[in-house]
Amino acid sequence: MSVTDPISDMLTRIRNAHRALHADLAFPASKLKAAIAVILKDEGYIADFSVSEASLSINLKYQGGKPLISGLKRISKPGRRVYVGAEAIPKVQNGLGISILSTSRGILEGGKARELNVGGELLCEIW
Template identity: 60%
Template sequence: MPVTDPVADMLARLRNGHQALHADVEIPLSRMKADLARILKEEGFVEDYKVGEYTISIKLKYVDGRPLIAGARKVSTPGRRVYVGVNEIPRVRNGLGICVLSTSRGVMEGSRASSENVGGELLCEIW
């Protein structure tokens, strides 16, 4: 059965993997999900990721046996896109989390989008 919202599916797989205390999760490959995995690694939310031919393998990160990703929220959905300008990019959990945007310059984290003076579609928030 095809997935209508791939980013929401990825966030659900990460959340389910953390709840089950798995070491890693497998996610079907797409370019946007690979970019999101790259951002999660750069920001320290996951240990590592590997892009295979058809899947992305993400190694989950735990601190003292507790998942590092406390929560994730999908903002834009296929039925309701949410766009933000450079001055409207939200701070997540008072700076403890990140927001991910799909911009004209690619998928990037909110603070990087601010520094590059670009807005876009607000995909998700992770804390």
């Protein structure tokens, strides 16, 4: 079965695994999903991840039995793309979360994109 929106599928799988308190999860890999996983690891939202030929495995992170990721939201969708300039990159949950953008310099976290003064497609927000 083909997936129309692979990023939404990835976020939904992470959300569902957190709600079920799973330690890890696996789903089909792509370069875009791996780049998002790198940002999640760098920002401390997941413990670790590994990429094999066709699969991406993520080890989820918990603190005191509660998931570190309390919310995931897909912003730009296949039916409605959302683009922002460098000055319009939103602060998620008053700075407590992150936004992930697809820019001309690759997949970047919102703060890093603001520093580099590049805008792009606002993929998702995580808090």
